[in-house]
Amino acid sequence: MLFPTWWFDETPMLSSSQYQMAWAFGNNVTLLASNIHRIEVGSRGSGIYVGPHRTLATSLYDDSVERLVIANVPIKPRETDESACPLDSEIIEVPQQIPIPKSVKYHHQNLNLLDVTLVELSSKESEIHICHKGVCCQVEYRLAVKDQPKESWVDRVPLLANMLEYLTPEERYYLMVANRTRPGAYPWSEEFCAITVCPSSRWNIGKVEKDCSEFGSNQELNSRFVYAKLRGKFSENTAVYPSAVGSKNQLIHPENKWKYWKVDVPNEPEHFIELGAKDNPESRAIELSALVLYGRNYDRDPPYEQKALPINL
Numbered sequence: 001m002l003f004p005t006w007w008f009d010e011t012p013m014l015s016s017s018q019y020q021m022a023w024a025f026g027n028n029v030t031l032l033a034s035n036i037h038r039i040e041v042g043s044r045g046s047g048i049y050v051g052p053h054r055t056l057a058t059s060l061y062d063d064s065v066e067r068l069v070i071a072n073v074p075i076k077p078r079e080t081d082e083s084a085c086p087l088d089s090e091i092i093e094v095p096q097q098i099p100i101p102k103s104v105k106y107h108h109q110n111l112n113l114l115d116v117t118l119v120e121l122s123s124k125e126s127e128i129h130i131c132h133k134g135v136c137c138q139v140e141y142r143l144a145v146k147d148q149p150k151e152s153w154v155d156r157v158p159l160l161a162n163m164l165e166y167l168t169p170e171e172r173y174y175l176m177v178a179n180r181t182r183p184g185a186y187p188w189s190e191e192f193c194a195i196t197v198c199p200s201s202r203w204n205i206g207k208v209e210k211d212c213s214e215f216g217s218n219q220e221l222n223s224r225f226v227y228a229k230l231r232g233k234f235s236e237n238t239a240v241y242p243s244a245v246g247s248k249n250q251l252i253h254p255e256n257k258w259k260y261w262k263v264d265v266p267n268e269p270e271h272f273i274e275l276g277a278k279d280n281p282e283s284r285a286i287e288l289s290a291l292v293l294y295g296r297n298y299d300r301d302p303p304y305e306q307k308a309l310p311i312n313l
Contacts, residue, residue: 003033009042009108011216012196012290013243017045017060017251022241022294024049024056025260030073037066039106048087052077054254057089062106062218062248066094108249110214115180118212121173121195133179134235135295137193141228142278144285171223172198174212179235185309187302191295193232195288197221216289221247224285227276230293233268238295240271247287257286 007016016035024031028051036043039062047058048071059067071089117132125142179191198212199219234240242260244252252258252275263270271293277283 001029001031003031005033006036006043007045009044009249011108011110011214011249012245013111013192013194013292013294015045015108015216015245015249016043017047017058018243018245018290018292019241019294020045020047021049021056021058021251022243022292024051025054025243025254026051026239026241028052030077032073039064039100040104042106042108044106048073048089050074050077050087053085054259055087056251056253057087057091058251059091060250064100064102064104066096068092068094106218108216112183113212114183116176116178118174118176121175128175130175130177132177135177135179135191135193136233137175137177137293138231139175139193139195139228140278141195142226144224144226170199171221172212173223174198177232181300181302185307186304189297189300189302191234191238191297192293193230194290194292194294195228195230196290196292197223197288216245216249218248221287221289223287225275225288226283226285227274227278228288228291229272229274229278230291232271232293232295233265234271234293234295235297236267236269237299238269238297240269240293240295242271242273243290243292243294244273244275244288245290245292247289249289252286252288258291 009015020031020033030051031049033046035046044062045058045060046069047056048069049056057069057071059069069089069091071087072085074085117130119128119130121141127140129138174196176194176196181187182190196215198215244258246252258273258275260273273291273293275288275291276286
């Protein structure tokens with residue numbers, strides 16, 4: 001399937017390449033997606049995704065350079081096909097007649113939290129279960145123990161050390177669940193379970209910041225997950241799309257890192273996404289920005305009305 005688009009990234013579940021991967025894997029199809037590259041409005045990310053083989057090749061950069069993704073694509077891929085066609089992908093930079101200034105920065109939108117339930121993952125290891133309007137989510141996780149930073153001269157000045165701690169982004173993780181009609185100019189029906197990071201500062205204009213208004217991270221993450229398993233119960237007719245995102249909003253490739261499966265239960269299908277290995281002590285801890293089961297119930301979508309929306313370029 002071919003998908004030319006002008007997509008505007010929204011964290012933590014609807015960035016372009018993230019959703020392209022999730023849609024291809026959730027539907028077990030091969031998808032070739034081509035997106036506009038305008039990072040200043042949050043448009044970036046193209047790729048080739050082979051759903052049955054859980055393989056992909058993406059161009060996901062937040063610089064000003066345009067690129068072309070090339071790969072070998074199997075004609076009729078099957079999940080049981082042991083002789084999977086290797087992608088042998090290549091990414092080629094495309095010269096631009098009018099180059100985009102290097103000073104342009106990547107910006108993305110953030111999820112509107114209206115009618116969304118959030119529970120903070122406040123311990124290093126736990127199991128949490130929450131429900132919201134018929135959608136139920138369960139997470140089991142274990143965070144890696146952080147390495148103790150080496151002492152520096154700043155640590156010998158308590159006032160300066162405390163000030164630096166307040167100014168350093170704090171990585172807080174949440175389990176979120178929703179079953180709602182999405183707010184905004186183009187509403188649609190969505191159900192989701194997700195683990196996501198909220199990298200907010202401890203101090204913001206003289207007051208402690210307690211809300212989670214921004215998701216994802218354009219920076220390297222300090223927190224790492226040894227294991228995380230997300231289980232979601234959705235409506236019977238809901239299509240579910242899995243994804244995993246790491247540091248700097250980059251995709252986590254499923255090969256040997258995460259897997260997704262579905263269990264058909266009458267009236268309440270159960271979907272699972274698992275990162276890492278619970279019983280493998282040698283499993284490498286992974287930086288995680290979002291682990292997502294995103295559901296779309298197309299039957300409940302409101303009637304579509306075409307509207308003109310301003311785009312600030």
